[in-house]
Amino acid sequence: MMILTARLYAVYWAYKNFLALDTTPAKRPQILAGINSILIVFRFNHLMKLIEAEGAKHDVPVKFPRIFYLICLFVIIPVIGGVLAYYAVPFSFVVPVVLTTWLLSKPNEALLKINAHLAPQARVDTEFTRYNYVLIAVVLAFIFFHPLDKLNLSPTQWLAEQNSVQRCRWIYDDPKDKAEQEWKARRIKAMDRFWENYKSKGDKMFDPETNMASDVMLDSSLISVHPKFRWKAQKSVDAQNKPHYDVTIYTYAGAAYFPIIRTMVSRSPKSSDCNYYWCEQPVPPEKIQETMSAQESFVLNSFQAKCHLTKSNLIEVEITSPDFDDKNEDENVRLATTISYFVLGQEALSTWLGKVTAKRGPSDIKPTSAAREFKSDFELLKTVALNKLPDKYYYELKGQSHKYFTPDNSKDALDTNKPPEPDFVPNVLLAVMQSPFDSCRFSKNGEKIVAFSTRTPIKDEATDQKIFEDADVSMMAQKAGRVFIGYREGGSLKLLCVVNDVAKAKQTFKELCDKHGLSHQSWLLFLDVDMSNEQIGLFSDTKKYESENVEGSK
Numbered sequence: 001m002m003i004l005t006a007r008l009y010a011v012y013w014a015y016k017n018f019l020a021l022d023t024t025p026a027k028r029p030q031i032l033a034g035i036n037s038i039l040i041v042f043r044f045n046h047l048m049k050l051i052e053a054e055g056a057k058h059d060v061p062v063k064f065p066r067i068f069y070l071i072c073l074f075v076i077i078p079v080i081g082g083v084l085a086y087y088a089v090p091f092s093f094v095v096p097v098v099l100t101t102w103l104l105s106k107p108n109e110a111l112l113k114i115n116a117h118l119a120p121q122a123r124v125d126t127e128f129t130r131y132n133y134v135l136i137a138v139v140l141a142f143i144f145f146h147p148l149d150k151l152n153l154s155p156t157q158w159l160a161e162q163n164s165v166q167r168c169r170w171i172y173d174d175p176k177d178k179a180e181q182e183w184k185a186r187r188i189k190a191m192d193r194f195w196e197n198y199k200s201k202g203d204k205m206f207d208p209e210t211n212m213a214s215d216v217m218l219d220s221s222l223i224s225v226h227p228k229f230r231w232k233a234q235k236s237v238d239a240q241n242k243p244h245y246d247v248t249i250y251t252y253a254g255a256a257y258f259p260i261i262r263t264m265v266s267r268s269p270k271s272s273d274c275n276y277y278w279c280e281q282p283v284p285p286e287k288i289q290e291t292m293s294a295q296e297s298f299v300l301n302s303f304q305a306k307c308h309l310t311k312s313n314l315i316e317v318e319i320t321s322p323d324f325d326d327k328n329e330d331e332n333v334r335l336a337t338t339i340s341y342f343v344l345g346q347e348a349l350s351t352w353l354g355k356v357t358a359k360r361g362p363s364d365i366k367p368t369s370a371a372r373e374f375k376s377d378f379e380l381l382k383t384v385a386l387n388k389l390p391d392k393y394y395y396e397l398k399g400q401s402h403k404y405f406t407p408d409n410s411k412d413a414l415d416t417n418k419p420p421e422p423d424f425v426p427n428v429l430l431a432v433m434q435s436p437f438d439s440c441r442f443s444k445n446g447e448k449i450v451a452f453s454t455r456t457p458i459k460d461e462a463t464d465q466k467i468f469e470d471a472d473v474s475m476m477a478q479k480a481g482r483v484f485i486g487y488r489e490g491g492s493l494k495l496l497c498v499v500n501d502v503a504k505a506k507q508t509f510k511e512l513c514d515k516h517g518l519s520h521q522s523w524l525l526f527l528d529v530d531m532s533n534e535q536i537g538l539f540s541d542t543k544k545y546e547s548e549n550v551e552g553s554k
């Protein structure tokens with residue numbers, strides 16, 4: 001009963017116990033007993049003392065291991081709950097509730113022992129009265145409907161959706177899937193409710209001392225969009241010294257949620273004095289040192305950053321600082337990555353950042369100028385990379401000649417002997433296997449990298465090759481894209497494709513499945529940052545994609 005009522009039943013019996021045991025003079029002992037029961041966690045030691053004294057009064061030996069119980073209550077149980085929550089264990093909140101309930105039940109067991117000694121022939125009434133049933137119904141109704149009514153979700157729905165990979169699909173949601181459409185409609189409604197609350201709160205949403213967003217908006221109106229979303233807002237001034245607000249909706253859960261956040265920002269209220277962002281923005285250069293000290297407890301006196309563009313179109317960063325510790329390389333890299341995050345912002349890191357290295361060394365560069373130079377160098381390399389991208393989409397197959405993909409699928413697309421030009425050619429396969437990944441690093445024409453997967457077992461390599469060739473020829477014929485690699489995974493065939501027309505690609509692969517008798521459990525899965533975790537089922541009975549290798553999955 002204590003677990004079902006979220007420990008409210010334990011509070012009720014704590015009230016009865018304090019009322020019966022506490023002999024402190026009071027005009028209204030019910031008030032004092034009520035306060036003690038509400039603060040039962042902090043008054044637990046006092047309750048155990050009262051019961052031990054009551055047992056001594058009636059010659060009934062009652063002795064609690066009070067130190068152990070208190071360590072459990074204030075240290076062990078919170079640590080267990082924190083570890084389970086950190087590793088996103090499903091229903092992790094249940095374990096601390098059960099352990100705390102077990103602990104709070106110990107005083108009642110001791111009182112039963114004392115009462116059994118005082119009245120050994122007494123019968124315990126185990127029948128529930130009408131009053132008990134009404135009380136339980138009211139408590140359960142409060143738990144299940146009141147706290148979550150703003151979320152427009154039942155608790156079971158809310159918990160099930162937190163880590164569900166299929167609930168990350170957004171751009172290519174299935175119009176025939178009623179549950180998915182209802183889920184998306186609730187998200188849209190929750191987005192609009194958040195922005196309505198935002199407009200109505202006004203300056204109450206800011207902490208006057210820090211000019212940062214207060215917790216008043218971190219409530220169910222944002223949680224109902226998705227439990228992993230967070231927000232922040234900051235007052236600042238523009239170049240003309242005019243005050244404005246920067247409002248950011250963000251998540252640390254990965255790129256799988258970017259499409260939903262971008263939709264939310266697109267529905268923000270129109271305002272001339274507000275800037276809205278879907279990812280965390282760079283910290284102002286003059287605030288880098290202060291931000292590192294405040295958020296990382298790390299004193300950043302000076303640093304120097306060097307950027308290098310790789311052949312896979314990623315920008316590697318090397319940061320040198322005298323504040324790094326020679327004995328802790330992993331921590332140095334983490335701090336260097338954090339510096340990059342503050343200087344460049346979330347979007348740059350998600351799309352362009354490659355390997356980060358950290359070195360300890362002398363540096364007399366001030367953090368302000370170092371941050372400006374770091375950002376300038378990084379942006380310059382982005383421009384160089386984009387300018388060097390070939391007009392034709394180039395890739396290479398292992399052991400074969402170079403192949404090209406052109407937007408108009410001209411005869412040049414079949415020219416396999418032509419050497420790659422210009423000299424700078426991004427290695428698509430290498431970057432696909434890395435994370436994060438973004439299509440804009442490879443093409444000026446906006447193609448997407450998509451994986452085709454089917455659960456049909458393929459017995460021989462000749463069949464694999466035949467399906468690969470048919471898929472590539474069909475994609476070119478329909479002007480939908482190209483297939484650049486095929487491989488086996490768990491006995492089933494997977495194809496990585498360059499797609500410039502999603503609708504045509506879907507139809508092409510649907511026909512491919514029918515031609516080769518492939519399973520209806522086939523899908524297209526987007527691999528780039530913009531549409532990460534988006535998937536398209538090819539048939540009406542295709543089950544949703546589930547993989548532990550995708551960000552945001554179960």
